[in-house]
Amino acid sequence: MDAFIADCRKRVPLESVLADLKEYSQSLDGELLELINKDYADFVNLSSHLVGLEKIISDVRRPLLDVEEKVLV
DSSP: OHHHHHHHHHHSOHHHHHHHHHHHHHHHHHHHHHHHHHHHHHHHHHHHHTTTHHHHHHHHHHHHHHHHHHHHO
16 A cells, blocks of 8 residues: 555655645535525525424324334323
């Protein structure tokens, strides 16, 4: 493994690899922002579809807790 790394260092300077990685990272950041912005409206609208979810969860929770209690007894 050490020989492989030493051989790679001779062929490609670490500064060049670092520069390439920084450029790639910036490119990925840009793509991520594009994806977020593209679907942002859908993401924001998702929360509006969750209105009333707390009541639904509460309605389901009670019977489940009753069953759990019976199983434990």
